[in-house]
Amino acid sequence: MRTADAIRAGHDLKRGRRRRILAAMITLDRISVEFPGGLRAVDGVSLRLEPGSFTVLLGRSGSGKSTLLRCCNGLQAATAGTVAMDGLGVAADRAAWRALRRRTAMVFQSHQLLPRWSAFANALVGSLGRRPLLAALLLPVPRAEAEAALDALARVGLAERAQARVDRLSGGERQRVGIARALVQRPALVLADEPVASLDPATAIQVLDLLRTVCRQDRLTALVSLHQVELARRVADRVVALAHGRLVFDGPPSQLSDEVETGIYRATRPSPLPTPAGEPALIGA
DSSP states (O other), rough: HHHHHHHHHEEEEEEETOOOOOOOOEEEEEEEEEETTTTEEEEEEEEEOOOEEEEEEEETTTTHHHHHHHHTTSSSEEEEEEEHHTTEEEEEEEHHHHHHHHTEEEOTTTTOOTTOOOOOOOEGGGGGSSSSSSHHHHSOOOOOHHHHHHHHHHHHHHHGGTTSSSSSSSSSHHHHHHHHHHHOOOSSEEEESTTTTTTTTHHHHHHHHHHHHHHHHHHHHHEESSOOOHHHHHHHHEEEEEETTTTEEEEEEOOOHHHHHHHHHSSOOOOOOOOOOSOOOBBBO
């Protein structure tokens, strides 16, 4: 059995794929975030993401989407509640958060790339978490890591632009570099914070379709925040909606009727979601 596993692992490494060993499910339990002045950005949200699912976090600006997303990897500290990942347990200290972050990649709205570096060098940044800092700074890039970066760029359609400086790429191409960097990290969970907000409609569809495709190919769990209902209907397996920091809808995209959409975007006094996770629900419609 060990020999067979080793052969399969070696084959996956050549193709730049990550063979899943542990479930990628993440669980948020009663997460709340309160900022100075009493502003509660997230209010008692519980959420469980199944392995391999592609979930869209929907809501208007100021609904708490980005704050909740950043709670998933500790970029935003929660005032109350817990975050846990299968195989790691609850992230309760620095060591646990570091372990969780190693298995979590993030795609940012503003790309967060190094503009004077090439697409290849930016993609390679995703491998830094696997190497000691001094080794990463002083030693040549291992061949396997370089091949992984080139393979990731090829998967997002940028093989021929690998040596181009990022500041000379289009917005859509920059976001593809961000996705390639996430793939090089070999995550179990991908978080994407409004990844197409600055793109034109046609490019936004291309980038989201690409993100969904690579997540499905690698069986990655994804949580993607969006404010466009039509895009959520197109790419999501499941839609979770926030209003005023509270969960007000949880269900399949087929349940996103015009009435539901109106309830999400016009909700003024949302109540906590009373139904089991995964069962369609709308509060305040």
